[in-house]
Amino acid sequence: MSIQSGELVIILGVSRYIKFKFFKSLRFYIILLLMLVGIIPCVVMKAMVLDSYEKRAVDVRTAEIQNQCTILCNQLSSSKYLENGVSEIIQTELIQLSNVYNGRIMVMDREFVIIEDTYNLEKGKTMISEDVMNSFRGQVVSRYDGRNRFIEVAAPIKSEDDEQIIGVMLVSVSTDTIAATKALLRKKANIAEFIIILVVMAAAVFLGTVMVRPFAKITKSIGDLTDGYDTDYLHVSTYEETGLISEAFNKMLGRLKSLDESRQEFVSNVSHELKTPLTSMKVLSDSILMQKDAPVELYQEFMGDLSQEIERENKIINDLLSLVKMDKTAADMNIKSENMNEVIERILKRLQPLAAEANIEVVYESFRPVNAEIDEVKLSLAITNLVENAIKYNNKDGWVHVSLNADHKYCYIEIADSGIGIPEEETEHIFERFYRVDKSHSREIGGTGLGLSIARNVVVMHRGAIKVFSQPGEGTTFSVRIPIIYAG
Numbered sequence: 001m002s003i004q005s006g007e008l009v010i011i012l013g014v015s016r017y018i019k020f021k022f023f024k025s026l027r028f029y030i031i032l033l034l035m036l037v038g039i040i041p042c043v044v045m046k047a048m049v050l051d052s053y054e055k056r057a058v059d060v061r062t063a064e065i066q067n068q069c070t071i072l073c074n075q076l077s078s079s080k081y082l083e084n085g086v087s088e089i090i091q092t093e094l095i096q097l098s099n100v101y102n103g104r105i106m107v108m109d110r111e112f113v114i115i116e117d118t119y120n121l122e123k124g125k126t127m128i129s130e131d132v133m134n135s136f137r138g139q140v141v142s143r144y145d146g147r148n149r150f151i152e153v154a155a156p157i158k159s160e161d162d163e164q165i166i167g168v169m170l171v172s173v174s175t176d177t178i179a180a181t182k183a184l185l186r187k188k189a190n191i192a193e194f195i196i197i198l199v200v201m202a203a204a205v206f207l208g209t210v211m212v213r214p215f216a217k218i219t220k221s222i223g224d225l226t227d228g229y230d231t232d233y234l235h236v237s238t239y240e241e242t243g244l245i246s247e248a249f250n251k252m253l254g255r256l257k258s259l260d261e262s263r264q265e266f267v268s269n270v271s272h273e274l275k276t277p278l279t280s281m282k283v284l285s286d287s288i289l290m291q292k293d294a295p296v297e298l299y300q301e302f303m304g305d306l307s308q309e310i311e312r313e314n315k316i317i318n319d320l321l322s323l324v325k326m327d328k329t330a331a332d333m334n335i336k337s338e339n340m341n342e343v344i345e346r347i348l349k350r351l352q353p354l355a356a357e358a359n360i361e362v363v364y365e366s367f368r369p370v371n372a373e374i375d376e377v378k379l380s381l382a383i384t385n386l387v388e389n390a391i392k393y394n395n396k397d398g399w400v401h402v403s404l405n406a407d408h409k410y411c412y413i414e415i416a417d418s419g420i421g422i423p424e425e426e427t428e429h430i431f432e433r434f435y436r437v438d439k440s441h442s443r444e445i446g447g448t449g450l451g452l453s454i455a456r457n458v459v460v461m462h463r464g465a466i467k468v469f470s471q472p473g474e475g476t477t478f479s480v481r482i483p484i485i486y487a488g
């Protein structure tokens with residue numbers, strides 16, 4: 001089966017993608033960590049065991065040779081071997097020892113001349129080495145050469161009579177057997193190590209896969225969200241972390257659900273509110289069309305009603321537009337430092353005729369001059385809505401008090417009225433779009449229930465707060481807090 005170049009490119013691309021993703025995954029790091037934790041101690045222990053075996057074996061062998069050396073040296077000096085020459089017995093012993101240990105024994109006299117060599121290679125030659133020199137000073141010297149694999153022991157031969165050093169015995173013994181045993185041990189350790197690494201790798205891959213499974217579950221649930229909000233709430237409490245993620249996810253899901261619900265409710269409210277004036281207009285025009293030869297006065301009356309309904313429709317659309325606009329342009333506020341006294345005075349002047357109609361006294365009280373960084377158009381809209389409500393939902397000959405105060409951080413605007421008030425259980429709803437307290441009564445007064453919703457949006461956009469205090473039958477106070485310095 002041959003692979004075409006296009007297929008090859010795809011295979012390479014996919015494998016690179018998989019590799020790249022895998023190396024960034026939590027699973028990869030868990031596997032790596034578990035492997036390191038399992039494998040490193042195993043490798044270190046193997047090296048340590050082999051090393052300490054070698055050291056111990058060399059020490060034991062060296063001690064043995066040193067003992068034999070000392071015994072032989074004593075025998076040599078008692079038999080006056082150095083002065084009298086070859087003694088059969090001792091020579092046999094020397095050869096035996098060198099055979100047992102697979103080594104070489106040399107004996108040197110005071111002039112460093114080799115008088116005995118079990119290998120028979122250097123007899124008669126002179127030998128000066130550091131070990132030999134040290135030994136002539138009276139020390140028993142031993143040295144291990146790991147690379148060339150031998151132990152060398154040099155021991156002084158002392159004269160029996162006056163303890164003078166009369167010669168040196170140099171023994172070099174091969175450590176091939178130690179090396180062979182070590183190689184065998186290493187081979188076995190390697191097999192054990194290989195098996196451990198395989199087991200650790202398998203365990204690491206298994207654990208790594210199992211440990212990240214809860215996260216995969218969370219990812220899947222979040223992915224399912226794109227198919228709709230029907231997803232069940234998440235309960236992945238395998239770890240504390242996944243429990244917290246599930247909790248946060250469930251909160252977000254709840255918020256999304258309620259947002260979706262309020263969006264649907266908003267759409268149905270909008271269509272209902274927009275349809276109401278249209279239905280009235282249809283009824284009005286149909287009834288006038290049905291009446292043949294209707295008097296002009298009736299026409300005029302109906303046209304007046306029609307015009308009112310058109311105005312109502314117009315207001316709803318305008319309010320909706322300003323709400324939508326505010327949702328959209330939350331980011332681009334037109335912030336300028338404004339004199340709040342002047343802003344409020346302008347609003348009250350504009351609303352004066354409305355108050356005069358119901359003989360309502362509007363009082364303005366300013367505690368200090370205040371300059372604040374605000375979007376004048378938007379905030380004016382909010383305050384206008386509040387004062388307009390205070391006038392609209394008031395009693396005849398009532399009053400409206402507007403006050404302005406400030407501290408080093410915020411400016412406070414309060415709108416209090418002597419009006420009909422709001423029942424306590426309704427206060428949490430009045431900021432909702434299209435919410436009106438007493439539908440029948442409110443219908444008489446006229447309005448769409450969007451004013452407070454707009455006002456709250458504006459205040460929130462200024463990073464401020466709005467609160468309501470009300471006593472049914474006594475009056476209502478709205479208090480607004482706006483930061484003096486706009487905190488984008």
Ligand SMILES: Nc1ncnc2c1ncn2[C@@H]1O[C@H](COP(=O)(O)OP(=O)(O)OP(=O)(O)O)[C@@H](O)[C@H]1O
Nearest residue numbers: 389390393421430436437447448449450451452476
């Ligand atoms: N000062 C107030 N006194 C008594 N009730 C109030 C007052 N302000 C608001 N309300 C109640 O809260 C409801 C919501 O007010 P909001 O300003 O949002 O709507 P609206 O005045 O009915 O219509 P719009 O302001 O959109 O023309 C009102 O219908 C009214 O029942």
Ligand SMILES: [Mg+2]
Nearest residue numbers: 389447451452
């Ligand atoms: Mg209003």
